[in-house]
Amino acid sequence: MRIGVIGAGQLGRMLALAGYPLGMRFMFLDRSDDTPAAALGGNVIGAFDDPASLAELVAGSDILTFEFENVPAPALETLPADPPLWPPASALQYAQDRLHEKNLFAELDIASAPSRPVDDLEGLRGAVAELGLPAVLKTRRLGYDGKGQTVLHKQDDIDAAWEKLGDVPLLLEKFIPFDFEVSLIGVRSSTGETVFYPLTRNHHEDGILRYSLAPFEDVALESQAQSALNAIMSRLGYVGVLTVEFFVSDGRLLANEMAPRVHNSGHWTIEGAVTSQFENHLRAIAGLPLGGTTVTGHSAMINFIGSMPDRREVLALANCHLHDYGKSPRPGRKLGHATAVTATVEARDQALQALRRLNVN
Ligand SMILES: Nc1ncnc2c1ncn2[C@@H]1O[C@H](COP(=O)(O)OP(=O)(O)O)[C@@H](O)[C@H]1O
């Protein structure tokens, strides 16, 4: 079975690493061959919306999927019905635009932070008056890892925020003084079978995920989160892995955003669950039975951002697994991660502290 993947970053690399044992082969489409996934399959080098490159990927694939959200709409429109593309293009269209995503949450009665679309400076002033401060101004499209957003604390911040982000469609969102953040990863196969991983607790700094802990045991929150994902999956006829990030505020979930793909907050599943999110995504899009999502212990996953630690020091820690994506260092760039899987919560917290000490950032 040949899987064609749009994008060749670390998510594509980890998909391929999970797919080879199942007898799958991979072809990646990306703009260069200097990518984390390049060594793990065939490579089509071209723009994501270049018709000839897409045709080459289509010709070499039995199933198509993507490992990032910003696949241009024109590219999706030119794809033939066969090979199938999973998750469905409709999921991408919602996830690519924060306003569409908010509207989908509202339509499905999924609570999220109050927000207003903003198209000009006057509109921003109006939205601030309606929502109050503090608030977060976000670009509707193309934001990731906290890029494309800025927090407004006082009226005087309005002009600077507009200067920084203006000229593209924006969304102003009420700032939520949340207690903590969680995410839920669900998987739905083309046969309709659905499974969920346990909740993951996530810690972001400067808008970028620093570490995740799982399982986060909270039966009430988990069932609220599962209902939200079930609603989104049925509405979209979803196939593949779907991730939704939530804020937890006063014991209530507020959906922050959805990702129609494998997700950084699920990297712990590679060693910390019976079946990884990557393998389950591939099983789902290939119509194969889904694998168990039971945890094998208590996991801590830490991102290496901007620079990699000495691999010897990571590997010297008990129960630790290193993932080096082979990327060149750049400030704010995710270069790799490590996961520790332990028998107890106490051991997990110790492992997290040890890993945080290694991560010079
Ligand atoms: N409305 C908000 N209130 C409080 N914190 C927020 C809000 N929006 C975003 N953040 C913080 O910034 C992080 C990144 O924002 P997010 O909207 O998920 O963008 P990205 O696409 O960059 O992940 C969130 O995980 C959270 O920690």
Ligand SMILES: [Mg+2]
């Ligand atoms: Mg996010």
